[in-house]
Amino acid sequence: MELLNTLIVVLDSTIRLSIPLLFACLAGLYSERAGVFDIGLEGKMLMAAFASASVAAISGSAWFGLGAGILASIFFALVHGFASITHRGNQIVSGVALNFVAAGTTVILGQAWFAQGGRTPSLGTDARFNAITLPFADAVREIPVVGSIYYELLSGHSILVYFAFFMVWATWWILFRTRFGLRLRAVGENPAAVDTAGISVAGLRYRAVICTGILCGLAGTYLALAQNAGFVKDMTAGKGYIALAALIFAKWRPVPAMFACLLFGFLDALAIRLQGTPLPLIGRVPSQVFQALPYVLTVILLAGFIGKAIPPRAGGIPYVKER
Amino acid sequence: MSVPFAKLPAWADYGLIPLINLVVAFAVAGLVVLLVGESPFRAAAIMVEGAFGSGRNIAYTLYYSTSFIFTGLAVAVAFHGGLFNIGGEGQAYIGGLGVALVCLAFDSILPWWLTFPLAVLGAAAIGAGWAFVPAYLQAKRGSHIVITTIMFNFIAASLMVYLLVGPLKPGNSMAPQTRNFLEGGQLPKLNWLIELFGGTVRSSPFNLSFLLALLCAFLVWVLIWRTRLGYEIRTQGHSPKAARYAGIGETRIILTTMMISGALAGMMALNPVMGDQGRLQLDFVTGAGFVGIAAALMGRSHPAGIVPAALLFGMLYQGGAELAFEMPAISRDMIVIIQGLVILFAGALENMFRPSIQTLFASVSPRAVGVAKSRGGEA
Numbered sequence: 001m002e003l004l005n006t007l008i009v010v011l012d013s014t015i016r017l018s019i020p021l022l023f024a025c026l027a028g029l030y031s032e033r034a035g036v037f038d039i040g041l042e043g044k045m046l047m048a049a050f051a052s053a054s055v056a057a058i059s060g061s062a063w064f065g066l067g068a069g070i071l072a073s074i075f076f077a078l079v080h081g082f083a084s085i086t087h088r089g090n091q092i093v094s095g096v097a098l099n100f101v102a103a104g105t106t107v108i109l110g111q112a113w114f115a116q117g118g119r120t121p122s123l124g125t126d127a128r129f130n131a132i133t134l135p136f137a138d139a140v141r142e143i144p145v146v147g148s149i150y151y152e153l154l155s156g157h158s159i160l161v162y163f164a165f166f167m168v169w170a171t172w173w174i175l176f177r178t179r180f181g182l183r184l185r186a187v188g189e190n191p192a193a194v195d196t197a198g199i200s201v202a203g204l205r206y207r208a209v210i211c212t213g214i215l216c217g218l219a220g221t222y223l224a225l226a227q228n229a230g231f232v233k234d235m236t237a238g239k240g241y242i243a244l245a246a247l248i249f250a251k252w253r254p255v256p257a258m259f260a261c262l263l264f265g266f267l268d269a270l271a272i273r274l275q276g277t278p279l280p281l282i283g284r285v286p287s288q289v290f291q292a293l294p295y296v297l298t299v300i301l302l303a304g305f306i307g308k309a310i311p312p313r314a315g316g317i318p319y320v321k322e323r
Numbered sequence: 324m325s326v327p328f329a330k331l332p333a334w335a336d337y338g339l340i341p342l343i344n345l346v347v348a349f350a351v352a353g354l355v356v357l358l359v360g361e362s363p364f365r366a367a368a369i370m371v372e373g374a375f376g377s378g379r380n381i382a383y384t385l386y387y388s389t390s391f392i393f394t395g396l397a398v399a400v401a402f403h404g405g406l407f408n409i410g411g412e413g414q415a416y417i418g419g420l421g422v423a424l425v426c427l428a429f430d431s432i433l434p435w436w437l438t439f440p441l442a443v444l445g446a447a448a449i450g451a452g453w454a455f456v457p458a459y460l461q462a463k464r465g466s467h468i469v470i471t472t473i474m475f476n477f478i479a480a481s482l483m484v485y486l487l488v489g490p491l492k493p494g495n496s497m498a499p500q501t502r503n504f505l506e507g508g509q510l511p512k513l514n515w516l517i518e519l520f521g522g523t524v525r526s527s528p529f530n531l532s533f534l535l536a537l538l539c540a541f542l543v544w545v546l547i548w549r550t551r552l553g554y555e556i557r558t559q560g561h562s563p564k565a566a567r568y569a570g571i572g573e574t575r576i577i578l579t580t581m582m583i584s585g586a587l588a589g590m591m592a593l594n595p596v597m598g599d600q601g602r603l604q605l606d607f608v609t610g611a612g613f614v615g616i617a618a619a620l621m622g623r624s625h626p627a628g629i630v631p632a633a634l635l636f637g638m639l640y641q642g643g644a645e646l647a648f649e650m651p652a653i654s655r656d657m658i659v660i661i662q663g664l665v666i667l668f669a670g671a672l673e674n675m676f677r678p679s680i681q682t683l684f685a686s687v688s689p690r691a692v693g694v695a696k697s698r699g700g701e702a
Contacts (some may be wrong), residue, residue: 039473081670092407092469092670100663104514107656112359118654139567241473248470286489292481295474299456302466302474311467 004145008152010269015161016198016227018265020045020236021220024243025250025257026171027215031077033175033189033252034208039215040080040095041089042240043102048073048220050106053120053231054113056127065127069224070217076102077213085205088318099240104267107233116269120224121244129226130157136296155279158226160218165258167215172254182207188312201319219243245298253313264294331677331684333374337623341669343676348664355660359652366646366653373645374638378522380645382514382529388600389529390639391414393591394615396543397584399624404580410472411588412612413479414450418589420486421445422596423501423603426508433507441496442508442597443535444591449675453479458581462574468581476612487605490626500604501589508600511540530598532590539587540626546583556580558590569579588612610659620670636662663687 024041031038051072056065076098083094107118114120137155140147174307175181183204187194191201222229242264249263250256271290331340353363394411401408408414425445429438453500457471478682487499496502508533516576520645547553557568559576595607621635622628643658668675 039469079667083667087672087675089671090407091671092409093616093620093666096613097663097667097671100613100659100662100666104658104663105654106659107654108359108660109653110353111654112652118656176595181452196556235596238477244470245474270384287484288481288485292478295477297482299466299471301459302471303460303464304466 005148006273008268010273013269013272014262014266015157016267017162017268018261019164020223020227020239020242021246021261021264022220022258023215023222024166024240025246025261026167026254027212027219028244028247029171029252029257030177030184030208030211030215032247032315033188033312034184034205035082035191035203035317035319036081036209036311037091037316038080038095038209038212039092039241039244040076040098040102041212041219041243042236042238043095043099043219044073044213044216044225045240046099046106046215046234047076047235048084049103049224049235050110050120050220050231052217052221053123053224054110056123056225057114057121057230060124060127060129060261062129065225066129066218066221069221070214073217073220074210077209079217080208080210085202085209085317088320090320091316103234106231110231110233118233123225124231127225128229129160129222131156131158143192158222160222160226163218164222167218168254168258175254180207185312188314191314195319195321205319206266226285242294245294248311249298249301251310266314267293330415331681335684337395337625337628340673340677340680341621341623341628344673347676348668351664351668352657352661355657356653361652366650368658369646370639370642371648372398372642373607374642375648377518377528378514378524380641381522382517382527383523383644384634384637385513385517385533385641386527386529386594386637388633389536389594389598389613390531390591390611391618391633391636392540392630393594393617394588394611395622395629396539396590396615396626398545398615398619399622399626399629400547400556400587401580401584401626402554402619403553403560404576405563406458406461406577406580406584407469408454408472408476408581408584408588409469409616410454410585410612411615412608412610413472413476413593414585414588415452415591415608415612416476416483417453417479418446418450419592419596419603419607420483421447421589422592423447423491425503426504426597430505430508434509435507438507438511438514439531439597442593446556446589446592447586448589450592453589454585455578458578458585461581464578483530484605487603491603496540496560498604501602502621504601506596506599509601510593512598528599528695529596532598535590535593537630539590540630543587544626548588548655553580588615592616608664613661617666617669619672633634 024045028038030043050070052065052069055068056062080094080098083089084091110118110120137151140150147288181198183194187201187204194204194224196203225234226314228235230296246260246264249260267290274285275287356363356366373380375381377670397411398408420427422442422445425442426438429441457468457475460466460471461468491501492499493502512527513529513531513533514527517524547557555566555576557569558569558571559573563573566576591611596603600607618629618632618636621632639658639661643655646657647654
């Protein structure tokens with residue numbers, strides 16, 4: 001029973017920690033499937049976290065905050081698109097640049113507008129996405145095992161958590177069951193063929209980066225308005241890169257992406273849980289091991305030792321129309 | 324990538340276009356300053372004054388520039404080989420380990436001028452080793468070097484935190500850092516160099532590694548443009564197919580290029596660790612690895628361009644510190660924005676103004692522009 005409770009607590013925090021990764025990972029999926037590499041997920045999340053926290057603090061509404069977060073993130077996504085689609089610039093350079101711009105802008109504007117050392121004001125309950133209790137959760141709470149799993153693990157998250165899991169299915173459906181999805185995947189594999197079919201490569205790629213912007217906006221908003229109560233300097237702390245790692249780990253597919261994000265979230269939760277406590281047999285494991293594990297696993301995967309991660313074929317290459 | 328743009332005269336390609344991009348980047352940064360409610364012109368004046376106003380300020384500017392010369396060269400060497408080494412940050416961080424191990428071992432028995440070459444070797448070897456793994460995985464297993472070097476940045480950060488809160492920390496200390504190096508593990512300051520020109524420097528971290536950085540810049544020029552290996556690296560970077568046809572071993576070039584790049588990034592650690600702080604501490608790199616990307620892009624991957632670009636960023640760092648002091652609304656994060664904008668306009672959007680400039684050139688003197696010709700880009 002003790003063990004089960006511990007497990008439920010760890011899994012519960014796994015879900016909370018995975019959600020920003022999951023949104024960002026799905027965000028990267030649209031862009032990279034369309035052939036636009038995006039290492040600027042981090043910056044877009046940060047921008048969205050800042051915009052949503054600022055607007056939520058001023059308006060007092062979490063939903064206005066969400067809207068602002070998504071808009072800010074889309075703006076950054078469009079700049080990335082402008083550089084890498086319209087001007088055929090280097091997509092990695094553009095992503096790196098936008099990460100810097102976001103890291104600096106959020107702090108400077110935060111300091112100028114709220115004068116709290118780069119933070120935004122702490123948000124009240126109305127301005128945040130609060131936990132919602134699923135139907136009957138209180139009623140079944142006393143039932144052993146099943147009841148506590150339902151009450152502790154499944155119920156009591158914010159609406160964005162449920163929406164993230166919905167988006168896994170939605171992304172799968174969009175990519176593999178709609179015409180837009182088919183074209184999006186095609187433009188990432190063989191843009192010339194898409195062009196020959198009379199479909200605009202640039203148009204499709206722009207639509208893909210907008211999808212990326214929306215989902216990164218959700219990721220950032222979740223960080224600022226659900227996981228925390230406001231924006232803190234550099235609050236994404238590398239989550240955009242872990243999401244990128246998860247995307248590769250999942251080989252650019254939505255459902256495996258969910259599992260990869262849950263795995264990386266679980267490692268994070270475990271590191272917090274195990275801080276300072278010795279493990280049986282192994283002894284004390286430094287928490288840095290858990291922090292490095294997602295990256296190490298991704299490197300091993302990329303090296304082709306656990307299956308092979310093959311990126312979309314036209315990824316990273318700007319499309320030049322034949323003339 | 325092939326960019327179907329007409330050729331411009333060299334001075335426009337290497338001078339005018341980077342200058343325009345830089346001006347645009349600063350103009351956008353000025354907009355951010357306006358948004359904050361301060362005057363961009365006053366901010367710029369404070370920055371320039373802060374960077375060059377006194378001998379001490381110049382010394383600080385040069386101190387920051389030293390780090391950026393190393394990381395800029397590191398990124399540039401990889402660019403020439405068609406590789407994007409985004410892992411300079413991690414290689415520099417781990418390079419600090421090489422410096423620290425040498426200093427901790429020898430600072431009580433050797434004078435600094437014997438510890439220094441050993442520390443250079445230590446930093447370069449560990450930096451190169453850290454770059455070797457991503458390079459090997461790229462060459463042999465086809466994993467994308469950008470992603471692996473990013474991952475290695477994070478792995479380096481975790482490893483260094485582990486070492487600094489654990490094995491490398493003296494037993495009686497709480498702070499996550501090594502013990503202070505003795506005299507044999509500290510580089511002499513170069514303040515006299517500035518005083519020679521009439522400035523007054525009371526104390527500054529400006530040290531000997533600046534000269535090493537300039538030497539490295541020269542050696543990189545020799546390597547890339549005056550040696551057989553450099554030719555092979557450039558061939559590989561311009562056209563891997565042509566390189567293969569010419570019998571240049573792809574694996575060998577990728578491994579060598581990345582290891583040289585990693586060694587240069589690792590040597591950056593000499594400047595803060597051995598030259599300034601006199602101990603290894605957390606996060607001493609403070610983004611220099613990423614500034615290197617900006618410096619390399621602005622300097623068009625040529626040492627003669629990278630050194631001024633590094634100076635510019637050194638100026639921004641030092642001037643930015645003064646700016647944060649004078650205008651509390653503008654913290655040092657302003658530098659991060661400017662850095663990002665420079666990377667954006669000088670790197671990703673470098674071709675934004677090219678067509679209009681070409682039109683301009685074509686209308687003024689059609690002969691200078693010549694025929695449309697495809698031009699290979701870096702990375």
